[in-house]
Amino acid sequence: MSFTLFLVFSIAHANNFEQDIEKIKQSALTDEHAYHLIESLTTEVGARLVGTDRSNKAIDWAEKKLLEIGVTQVTKQAVKVRDWQRVSAEATVTSPYSHKLVVTSLGGSVPTPETGIEAEIIRFSSIEHLKTAEKSDVAGKIVYIAKKLIQDKTGDDYIKTVQGRLEGAIVASQLGAKALIIRSITTDNSRIAHTGSVQYLADVDKIPAAAISPADADLLDRLFSRNLTPKLNLKLINTETKWLDSYNLIADITGSEKPEETVLLAAHLDSWDLGTGALDDATGVGVVIAALKQLLDAEVELKRSLRVVFFTDSLFKQNGALEYIKAHKDSLNQIVAATEMDFGSGLIWRLDTKIASSSLKFADAVHTRVSDLGVERGHNNSTSSTNVAHFIPYEVPVFHWVQDASNYFKYLHSANDTFDKVQLNAVQQNVAVLSIFSFMVANSDMQFKLNSSDKQ
Amino acid sequence: MSFTLFLVFSIAHANNFEQDIEKIKQSALTDEHAYHLIESLTTEVGARLVGTDRSNKAIDWAEKKLLEIGVTQVTKQAVKVRDWQRVSAEATVTSPYSHKLVVTSLGGSVPTPETGIEAEIIRFSSIEHLKTAEKSDVAGKIVYIAKKLIQDKTGDDYIKTVQGRLEGAIVASQLGAKALIIRSITTDNSRIAHTGSVQYLADVDKIPAAAISPADADLLDRLFSRNLTPKLNLKLINTETKWLDSYNLIADITGSEKPEETVLLAAHLDSWDLGTGALDDATGVGVVIAALKQLLDAEVELKRSLRVVFFTDSLFKQNGALEYIKAHKDSLNQIVAATEMDFGSGLIWRLDTKIASSSLKFADAVHTRVSDLGVERGHNNSTSSTNVAHFIPYEVPVFHWVQDASNYFKYLHSANDTFDKVQLNAVQQNVAVLSIFSFMVANSDMQFKLNSSDKQ
Numbered sequence: 057m058s059f060t061l062f063l064v065f066s067i068a069h070a071n072n073f074e075q076d077i078e079k080i081k082q083s084a085l086t087d088e089h090a091y092h093l094i095e096s097l098t099t100e101v102g103a104r105l106v107g108t109d110r111s112n113k114a115i116d117w118a119e120k121k122l123l124e125i126g127v128t129q130v131t132k133q134a135v136k137v138r139d140w141q142r143v144s145a146e147a148t149v150t151s152p153y154s155h156k157l158v159v160t161s162l163g164g165s166v167p168t169p170e171t172g173i174e175a176e177i178i179r180f181s182s183i184e185h186l187k188t189a190e191k192s193d194v195a196g197k198i199v200y201i202a203k204k205l206i207q208d209k210t211g212d213d214y215i216k217t218v219q220g221r222l223e224g225a226i227v228a229s230q231l232g233a234k235a236l237i238i239r240s241i242t243t244d245n246s247r248i249a250h251t252g253s254v255q256y257l258a259d260v261d262k263i264p265a266a267a268i269s270p271a272d273a274d275l276l277d278r279l280f281s282r283n284l285t286p287k288l289n290l291k292l293i294n295t296e297t298k299w300l301d302s303y304n305l306i307a308d309i310t311g312s313e314k315p316e317e318t319v320l321l322a323a324h325l326d327s328w329d330l331g332t333g334a335l336d337d338a339t340g341v342g343v344v345i346a347a348l349k350q351l352l353d354a355e356v357e358l359k360r361s362l363r364v365v366f367f368t369d370s371l372f373k374q375n376g377a378l379e380y381i382k383a384h385k386d387s388l389n390q391i392v393a394a395t396e397m398d399f400g401s402g403l404i405w406r407l408d409t410k411i412a413s414s415s416l417k418f419a420d421a422v423h424t425r426v427s428d429l430g431v432e433r434g435h436n437n438s439t440s441s442t443n444v445a446h447f448i449p450y451e452v453p454v455f456h457w458v459q460d461a462s463n464y465f466k467y468l469h470s471a472n473d474t475f476d477k478v479q480l481n482a483v484q485q486n487v488a489v490l491s492i493f494s495f496m497v498a499n500s501d502m503q504f505k506l507n508s509s510d511k512q
Numbered sequence: 513m514s515f516t517l518f519l520v521f522s523i524a525h526a527n528n529f530e531q532d533i534e535k536i537k538q539s540a541l542t543d544e545h546a547y548h549l550i551e552s553l554t555t556e557v558g559a560r561l562v563g564t565d566r567s568n569k570a571i572d573w574a575e576k577k578l579l580e581i582g583v584t585q586v587t588k589q590a591v592k593v594r595d596w597q598r599v600s601a602e603a604t605v606t607s608p609y610s611h612k613l614v615v616t617s618l619g620g621s622v623p624t625p626e627t628g629i630e631a632e633i634i635r636f637s638s639i640e641h642l643k644t645a646e647k648s649d650v651a652g653k654i655v656y657i658a659k660k661l662i663q664d665k666t667g668d669d670y671i672k673t674v675q676g677r678l679e680g681a682i683v684a685s686q687l688g689a690k691a692l693i694i695r696s697i698t699t700d701n702s703r704i705a706h707t708g709s710v711q712y713l714a715d716v717d718k719i720p721a722a723a724i725s726p727a728d729a730d731l732l733d734r735l736f737s738r739n740l741t742p743k744l745n746l747k748l749i750n751t752e753t754k755w756l757d758s759y760n761l762i763a764d765i766t767g768s769e770k771p772e773e774t775v776l777l778a779a780h781l782d783s784w785d786l787g788t789g790a791l792d793d794a795t796g797v798g799v800v801i802a803a804l805k806q807l808l809d810a811e812v813e814l815k816r817s818l819r820v821v822f823f824t825d826s827l828f829k830q831n832g833a834l835e836y837i838k839a840h841k842d843s844l845n846q847i848v849a850a851t852e853m854d855f856g857s858g859l860i861w862r863l864d865t866k867i868a869s870s871s872l873k874f875a876d877a878v879h880t881r882v883s884d885l886g887v888e889r890g891h892n893n894s895t896s897s898t899n900v901a902h903f904i905p906y907e908v909p910v911f912h913w914v915q916d917a918s919n920y921f922k923y924l925h926s927a928n929d930t931f932d933k934v935q936l937n938a939v940q941q942n943v944a945v946l947s948i949f950s951f952m953v954a955n956s957d958m959q960f961k962l963n964s965s966d967k968q
Contacts, residue, residue, distance in 0.1 A: 099609065099731060247928045
């Protein structure tokens with residue numbers, strides 16, 4: 057092949073490449089498949105707490121949907137998960153005024169005695185504030201963390217606020233508290249309580265933990281502003297008896313040239329029991345399947361393989377991700393890049409990465425193809441999302457498509473996470489971005505793995 | 513007194529009058545008393561279903577607050593009210609997919625059997641649609657009225673939509689239905705169910721009636737759009753055993769010249785049990801008390817009397833208003849004008865009236881004094897609000913200060929009717945309008961009673 061011929065071929069190839077991207081983008085921007093999938097999962101399956109029949113039904117649903125779009129290799133990886141179940145929750149202020157609060161157990165919370173716990177409430181503005189408390193002030197009381205989530209696009213305040221939910225029961229227990237309540241971690245002011253998992257340590261007494269609605273937190277705050285010390289009767293009934301079988305669902309499209317090199321696309325099928333998991337994470341699941349469909353329908357070549365994993369147990373301990381890593385330890389280095397869609401239906405507005413500095417130009421090139429969709433180029437120190445975060449210690453390179461969080465935290469982990477909250481235009485943009493990203497990485501030779509100079 | 517002297521006196525009087533109005537307006541527009549009263553009632557009393565201890569506590573609270581601002585004549589009128597109590601509500605779609613719906617009994621609903629009612633759902637787009645149905649299609653089923661409330665400033669669609677709640681159980685029962693569910697009458701899309709009273713007829717079987725959340729109504733609609741016929745298990749536990757004692761609370765400020773002529777200012781203290789009745793109607797109560805306080809603090813003369821009535825049982829049958837009318841039948845013609853504040857904390861944007869055409873100029877003059885607050889002049893065919901509406905057949909002249917309904921119907925009759933939804937600036941505007949209205953009517957000679965020519 058003469059040099060001239062090669063150049064012509066290369067330009068022709070480049071032209072096709074750009075045309076393919078444009079074709080995929082335009083098609084994805086009018087895609088309704090993802091939206092229909094979200095509708096289908098939330099309508100036909102609904103709430104799907106990990107390990108339950110509904111959760112297994114969701115896994116079957118996804119397998120069927122993947123086969124329907126033409127994916128031929130779909131497998132399951134068995135994962136043991138908790139069978140924690142929410143039964144009921146009641147919280148009543150008994151003094152100085154009587155009020156019933158809207159409350160829900162944090163996910164995984166131990167129950168109270170059947171008659172409930174009645175104790176004075178002690179208020180802390182944040183987990184940091186709680187950490188400065190004296191045992192003598194806290195012992196025997198119900199700790200209340202009043203931290204309010206601030207609304208913004210980045211969702212950065214969530215990282216700060218969620219510490220109260222994650223660590224609160226441990227810190228409160230160490231100070232001798234009988235129970236923990238937190239202001240629901242949400243930017244909404246509905247009379248709806250938002251769950252989310254609570255963490256315990258093996259060597260610290262587990263105390264019951266619950267979230268109250270924002271409007272009820274306001275009420276408590278008004279009682280405290282009167283210098284009154286409200287008493288609360290808290291009754292949480294939850295059960296947990298055994299380990300259940302659940303599954304990671306894995307779908308593969310084999311690459312034509314380097315099948316062993318894999319682009320990992322993640323989302324999760326399990327949801328909290330309160331809503332129908334529309335934003336968390338039917339949307340991610342719908343977007344990932346629809347992006348695959350875009351690539352299959354476009355009949356474009358994919359030199360590297362694409363692997364979709366819908367990790368189970370995303371909401372408790374990410375046993376799905378952990379078991380996946382354990383089972384695939386020897387091949388994790390074949391994941392050329394990983395990304396996760398698990399942030400509701402906000403527009404993607406930034407690309408963060410954690411990749412080799414030698415590959416940043418390639419990420420910029422991907423970004424260039426989607427910048428007209430409102431995506432900015434962010435930093436190279438991404439911690440990714442819930443499941444893919446567990447891959448980072450194994451040096452799996454990460455692309456993180458940061459979504460607008462403005463609406464997400466209104467509904468997250470609550471009964472209000474339902475299909476009507478899903479924004480079609482954002483879903484379509486998400487599909488476009490994910491399709492183009494997958495297409496470009498799958499057809500490149502670029503290695504993103506952090507090299508020794510990156511790690512200094 | 514010479515003519516000149518009279519003119520000077522009259523102008524001086526007119527100047528004082530306008531100065532008083534301006535003083536009251538400016539003071540009211542920075543009034544925080546109403547807002548603090550709303551905060552106090554919702555924090556220290558909270559939910560106050562008519563006839564309950566909480567409701568009686570609210571009446572005591574209001575008496576105290578009236579005495580505190582310097583009202584000296586506060587009396588109670590005993591009224592018998594229902595002791596209907598909500599215990600629990602569950603609604604589960606059992607086929608073709610399993611879903612738990614967010615549901616609440618309509619106020620006054622009879623209970624289901626303890627095991628619930630399980631039946632096919634039959635969907636109607638509206639009460640009008642239901643009225644065209646055949647008995648053979650409806651018998652044995654659970655009727656579902658899917659009408660969605662349209663959001664607008666006027667709230668006019670509420671009048672249409674609420675018919676489904678008021679008449680639905682009667683019409684459905686006549687068609688042989690086992691129960692009624694309606695889409696919650698709200699412009700919100702929260703996973704919260706909105707109650708409101710249901711009506712029955714003595715000679716029609718009473719069937720259980722409930723409202724489901726808007727997001728759950730969407731879910732049902734999606735099932736129906738698949739041409740599936742969902743089954744529902746509906747379990748409503750409510751109790752009602754006896755009549756309870758409640759009270760209208762009546763506060764009087766005696767007029768200096770024509771004490772027998774009275775301006776009636778109405779609101780209500782009872783609330784639904786789900787929220788804390790902040791918009792319905794702590795706001796009305798707060799605004800009325802604060803308007804009185806404005807007039808008392810300004811030390812202005814009031815030639816006619818002002819009478820505040822906080823009617824009890826506003827939310828079921830308005831027994832408070834009906835008993836008031838019965839007890840005061842002979843003096844109703846001394847009410848020169850009546851108005852009611854019972855529409856949440858939206859800005860007043862229009863003045864409607866139902867008064868003699870010979871007095872319209874005076875209403876226009878009142879309107880002129882508040883038009884800078886964003887108030888338009890409306891029509892003269894007002895039906896007023898819940899309680900004062902009962903006075904219209906007795907030819908009591910009505911001023912109706914129409915409030916912006918945009919937010920009101922998001923929260924009305926739901927757990928979400930809490931203090932955080934109250935808008936301070938609107939409350940202040942409401943106080944300004946009500947103070948000026950009361951001041952002007954109390955100091956005028958104008959008779960508003962519809963005369964024979966008006967009634968043609």
